[in-house]
Amino acid sequence: MQITRRSLFKIMGAAGGLSAIGSRAAAAENTSDDDYGCLADVGRCIGCRKCEMACSKVNALPPAQTSFEDMTVFDRNRRPDEAAFTVVNRYFSSRADERGQPVPAYIKVQCMHCLHPACASACITGALKKQENGAVTYNPSRCIGCRYCMIACPFQIPAYEFSDPLTPRVRKCTFCFENISKQGGLPGCAAICPVEALTFGTRSELLKIAHQRISEAPLEYVQKVYGEHEVGGTSWLYISKVPFEKLGLYPLPEKEIPHLTETIQHSIFAYMWAPITLFGILAGAMRFFNPQQMSGKPSQIQTEKEV
Template sequence: MNFTRRLFLKHTVAAGAGFFSIFKKKAHAQDHQPVTNELQVGCLVDTTLCIGCRQCEKACNLNNEMPKPEVPFTDKSVFREMRRPTENALTVVNEYVGNPSQDQPQRANTYTKVQCMHCLDPSCVSACIVGALTRTKDGAVVYNPVICLGCRYCMVACPFQIPAYEYEDALTPLVQKCEFCADFSQGTGADPSCAKACPTEAILFGKRTELLELARERISKRPDRYIDRIYGENEVGGTAWLYLAGRSLEEIDLLELPGDAPPRLTEKIQHTIFRFGAIPLAIYGALGAVMWHVNRKQDSEQDMEGDQNE
C-alpha cells in the first residue's frame, strides 16, 4: 500500500498539537487576579450593633420574592437553634449567648448575620463548570440560572458553606445564595435590601476600601469595644462582606480561614498543567513518537516477512 503509516502519524501529531494548543489560550484567558479595584463594593457588619430584629431577613425575603416562612420574622424562637442560609432564606441571623463586647455588659446576646460573603476571589466562581456564577464589575458574586447544570460543585467549593440548593425541585432546581441584591443595585449604587432595612445600621453598604478605613477607624476609636481584627479583610483572599466583632470570632461562628484563596491552588495546578498545552502536547508527542517508532519497527519486520513470503 502506498499510503504510509509514518506519514499519517506525522499528521496525527501535528493535528494533536493544534488541538491541545487551545488549552494554552484558555488558561491564559481565564487566569484572573483577585480584584480589589475601587469599584469593589462591600458591606460592613458590626456585630456589636446587631440587635437580632431579623429585619434583614424580612427585607431579603421580600426583595427576593421568597416564600413566606412558617414562623413570622418577629418570632425570636428561631434563635433556639443555629441556622444556616437555605434555599428559602438567603440570609439568617444567629444568636449567641454573651454580650457582644466587653463594654456592652447590659446586652445578654450577640447576633451574627450570615449570608454569602462575596469573596474577592470566589471559590464558587472558579469552580462553576459553565460560569453560571460570576463576579460583576462591582464585585458581587451573581448567579445565572439559565446555564446552571445543578452540579452543586459551588456548594462543595464554598469555604463559608453558603450556597443552598432546591433539592425538592425535580426538574428546575436552583442554587440559591445572596446575590448582593445585584439585580437591584447594579449600576444604581443602591444598598442591598438587608443593609437598607437594618434599623441600627449594623450593616453598612459602600465601597470596600472605604469600609475598611471606616472599620479601622472604629477599632482605633473604641479599642475596648472591638477586637483588633476585621473579619473578611484577608480571609480566603478577602471578602466583600466585612465583620467587626467585640468577642472571639470562633464563638460567633466566624470561621478561621486561611489567607490564601483556594482557587489560587487549583487554578495554578490547572494552568501549570495546561499552560501552552505543553504537558498534554508533550505526552501526545512522546506517545506518538513511541507509537511511530514501534510500529515502524514492526512494519519493517512485517514487510521483510512479507517479502520473504512472496
C-alpha cells in the same frame, strides 16, 4: 481513601505539573478597591431579623415557615438555604448585664461575595461570576447542577433546590445585584437595618470605617476586620466585640482558594479524567481548608454556645 494534607499537596503538585492550560484568573479579574461591600458590626446588631424579612421580599423568596417576628428561631442556629439567603444567629456572651443575664451577640450570615470566589472558580460552566460591582452572581441558564460550588465555598453558603425535580437552582445571597447596580441603590438588608449594623459602600471606604471604629474603642472591639484578608478578602466584612471564632467565623488562610481549585480542575479536565475524580479531590481540598464542615462537627454555628 482518605486524602491527607500531605497527599493533597502531592496531588496539587502533580496537577500543577500536568496543567496544560494554566490557571485562569477569571474569577478574580473584576475585583478593585471600588467594589461594593458591606460592613456588618456585630456589636450593633440587635437581632430584630428585619434584614431577613427584607431579603425575602427583595428576592421574592418562598414564604417563611414562621413569622419574622418569631424570636424562638434563635433557639437553634441556622444556615442560609434556598428559602432564606440570609439568617441571623444568636450566641450568648460570657459577659453578664447589670441583671446578671448573659449578653447575647447576634450575627447575620450570608454569602461573603469573596474577591476571589472559590464557587466561581470551581464552576465549570461560568454560572457563577464575580461582577464588576463586587457581587458574585448566579446564572441558572448556565448551571448543570454539578454542585462543585457547594463543595468549594469555604463559608458553606450555596444551597440547592433539592425539592425541585425539574429546574433546581443553586441559591445564595445575590448582594441585591440589580439594586446596587443602580445609582444610590442599597441591598435590601442594609436599607432596612434600624440600628445601622450594616453599612453599604465601597470596600475601601468600609475598611476605613471599620478600622476607625476599632481604634476609637480598642478595649471593646476585637482588633481585626474579618474578611479583610481571609481567602484573599471578601466584600462583606465583619467587626465584633466577641472573638470571631465564637460567632462561627473561623480562621481561614489569607491565600485565595481559586488557585487550588482551578489548578486541580483544569488539569483534570485537560486530561479528561472523570468528573467524579474531581469531585473527590475538591472534597479533599475543602476538608483541608475547612475541617469542621467535612468532619460533620458543628462548624459555622453552635446553638446557644457561650461566647
